[in-house]
Amino acid sequence: MSTKGAQAIRTTTWSAGAGCHGGCGIIAYVKDGKLIKIEGDPEHPRNQGRLCPRCLALTQYVYHEQRLRHPLARVGKRGENKWKEISWQEAYDIIETRLNDIKARHGPESVLFFYADGKDVSEWITLLTYSYGSPNLVYALSGSSCYTPRTMVTWAVQGDVAVLDASQWLPKRYDDPTYTIPRCIIVWAQDPQATCADGFYSHWIVDLKKRGSELIVIDPRCTWLASRAKFWLQLRPGTDGALALGMLNVILTEKLYDARFVEKWTNAPFLVKIDENRLLLENDLAKDGSEKKFVVWNSKEANTAIWDPSEAQFSPKKTEPALEGTFRVTLADKSTTDCKTVWTLLRERVTNFPPEKVADITWVPKDKIVDAARFYAKSHPSAIHWGASIDMMTTTTPTAHAITLLWCITGNVDKPGGNVVARDPFNVNPYPLQPGVGANALSLPPEVKKKRIGADRYGPLRDFRPRAHTDLTLEQIFTEKPYPIKGMWIQGANILAGNGMDPRRWYEAIKKMDFVVVVDLFMNPTSMLADLVLPATTFLEKDSLHTMWVPLQAIKKVITVDECKSDTEIDFELAKRFNPQLPWKNIEEMFDDILKPSGMSYSELKKIGWKIPPKGHPSAPYLRHEKGLLRSDGQKGFNTLTGRIEIFSTWFRNWGIDPLPFYEEPPFSPISTPEIYKDYPLIMMTGRRSSVYFLSEHRMIPWLREVEPDPIVEIHPDVARAMAVKNGDSVWIENWLGRCKRKAKLTPIIHPKTIMVPHGWWFPEREGSDPSLFGVWEVNVNQLIPMGYNGASGYGSPIKTMLCKVYKAE
């Protein structure tokens, strides 16, 4: 199709439309105000002209006949699918009145604000939630099981998020002389070719493979990447923690770690007070000692020595800290206590996971575990790229902890081609709650903050991400203890078809509300239950920012579709109604404020499109810990309480969870629940990605649906044969919680003891009104997954590790 006479406009992708976490450079061709074509921008350093199918189908998405184009108010019964068009003014008036009414009668905490995934919604819904005054911002997925657990762990352990360095911070990319191609890449629990996740353009891994990287793929399925790997470790779902501990065992036993790095930059030599399972502090040794200084054993003088993070040095200065050992230490009150070094404790932990035992737990042959661990540790540099499957298990926190330690103890930290610290570019953080960015206008009174659901129980909800606990929230909707929930604001979260586990209970929960607003682009099973539905925009119809890692980018409004408004506009305009004290007159002023650390205004950023932080900036690699670029006090080291990478995590200790990594069986498994396994002999995974769908989106886009027309289940041919199931047959997948119907796809890429049931299915072409709800109950796999099975951190959920049976549908 010719683009003659069309205007070509460069912009950046993020969420609705493409669906993903975005960041790709595109050229939008617009003629007479209409989008006629999308192409990848060959000049953009991220995707270099390439583009995924979802983006290339945008013309069908943007002008789809089923798109919501005007605010709708329910006129029939809830779920009856009878609506009338109203103006934005009317919609805002209704929302303001109804939500203020709930606030007056029950308090602001009685309204929940839901969002999902890493969309361009989370920042702005935070603004709205806090402006209204509710402490209950809720991520709709059980146990926040998507990237939050992994980012929490890396933040706690090394003070920052870390990602595989694919040269994304370097304008010349792979050709930049400061870059090194990783010799080894572990791709752990992700099928990156299916969708770019976590701000990472997934095909960079293929670029790197072409340039010489060898791969270790850890995945229960033989993905495309697994078939091209040097090692493919086909593990039992949910046993990743045991595998990581087994690899740590090999690395510690065979001394394959980077000893100098471990001694200098981690808290491995720090003493742990055994009886209290915490780091020994200076004020344990002397009454006037500090509680912010830590203790090591100085082998030079056979005595304790003090580590001061704010000075990044020991006292005495020439201390030679012992890496291993048990030491008796005299405390301030002259009593003695036994201490071990962190490294000794880690060694004790991993000693429990010899490769033979790990092979039994994980199904991965012993030799493969040993060989893969050796190959990873001996290759320099090595990097680990991981996926949301690590989040989607109950033991997500100790699992992510163990994996993080792999790159930390091998010294692959912030090195070219290793795992580099990922920060917002130029420290531009779009969450309008950061110090200096409207924080005063947005803080909640302490008595309201205290009411955040689950914050008393789970430390990360207080200290890491201030959100309510999803699973406890659902419970509270029914118990109404300690206070009732009356309203729901649901923005870009298709709870009933996508991210809600146990969706029947979510259905009941939504029906129980006095007032429900849904903001979305298409009518879906969840919006069908709303009182008001507001039409949101794709990224082509809005002004916004993209800051996930690099570069810093402007998203530009290219077209307008009827009355649709961007999530930013909707949240900002309503936030203004609830909090007239907001310091910004309009969105551009807010963007300018957010962008201040970059030294640019929004219009300046829009003009250039994107900008990569220069070398030497704290948000650009490499080796920032050696240059004092990571800590706010300017000292060398990491942005943690000890100033070092915390193998033994002080945050975890403070939150009452295990400060060292461990392994635990999934809540339902052949080993933990053998009785259940007898009746449900298949391990059910869900959540595998697709290049044509993002989560529960895109099923109505013809060019995409054509590629993957049916909701399937991947099942091994031997298993299918035993129950006379042929390719394409309809089968039920069932367990004690519920069932769903799928088309059997027989494939040997799946282990015979497991099945994969893709998530997010509903049928936009079917009847929308309740009880049909676009056929969601027939097909939604989440009906087989419970809420409330989270790890000790409050994070994680058994999404990848349920048990089930399969039988032919008559």
Next chain:
Amino acid sequence: MEAQSKPCSVKSTRQNELRKKLPKKNPRYGLLVDYEYCTGCHTCEVACKQEFHRPTGIGGMKVLEVLQELPGGKLYPTFIPFPTELCVQCAHRVRECKRPACVQHCMTSCLTFGPLDELAKLQAKKPKTVLWAPK
């Protein structure tokens, strides 16, 4: 480093490179597929759909899937993009010195477009490739 601040110019450096490479007289063009690296993402199919506004079920590219089961139980899923009867090698784009839609957007850059004789030389150096000469 920042993006060029000039208004969006659709002519990129890559286009200029392509212009230099193209022969002057009636060449026969082809498509070199590196099937070691095709991940089966279907970008080429949808790129073609957009380029020609193709209806459902019809397209100029089709990704074929061959799941190879090798001795020792090793699996080797292989995808091979195939230009169908409808492929016109994006003649209108080539005239504008742009690569065919499928080639430009390929997520793994496993498709190369050019005169057949040049592609044959490339193919001699790279195993696991197939050279299509649709017209």
